[in-house]
Amino acid sequence: MEPQTLRVNLPKQFSAPNLPELNHSQFCAVKAVLQRPLSLIQGPPGTGKTVTSASLVYHLAKQDVGQVFVCAPSNVAVDQVSAGMRDMGENLGG
Numbered sequence: 001m002e003p004q005t006l007r008v009n010l011p012k013q014f015s016a017p018n019l020p021e022l023n024h025s026q027f028c029a030v031k032a033v034l035q036r037p038l039s040l041i042q043g044p045p046g047t048g049k050t051v052t053s054a055s056l057v058y059h060l061a062k063q064d065v066g067q068v069f070v071c072a073p074s075n076v077a078v079d080q081v082s083a084g085m086r087d088m089g090e091n092l093g094g
Contacts, residue, residue, distance in 0.1 A: 005035050008063065016058035018087045019051050026052045034059060050077075054084030 014030045015021045022030060026048050033039040033056055041049055053070060060068045072078045 004037055006037060008034055010034060011059055011062070014055065014059070016055040016088055019054055019058075019084060022052065022055060023048065026055070030055055030059065034063075050080045050084050053081045054088065057081070057085055058088055 010031065011034075014027050029041055029052050033041070041052055043049055057068055057070060070078070070081055072081060
């Protein structure tokens with residue numbers, strides 16, 4: 001199967017409101033995920049997966065692509081992503 005790339009308008013700013021600035025690896029991950037129909041983010045503890053995931057949900061919500069499905073290997077991980085999204089508050093829109 002050939003890799004697919006979506007044609008989307010990439011944001012000028014990849015970080016999300018009320019969340020820490022993305023580092024280079026996080027920036028690259030957000031940019032890549034926004035251009036693909038299916039993605040997986042993985043890494044050891046403390047690498048910024050939660051901030052990256054919450055930033056992605058923010059940008060996908062802003063693009064009005066429909067529902068966004070987010071899953072994680074544990075309830076704690078899902079709670080952390082939810083907390084990151086909650087930190088964005090009204091900026092998430094909907």
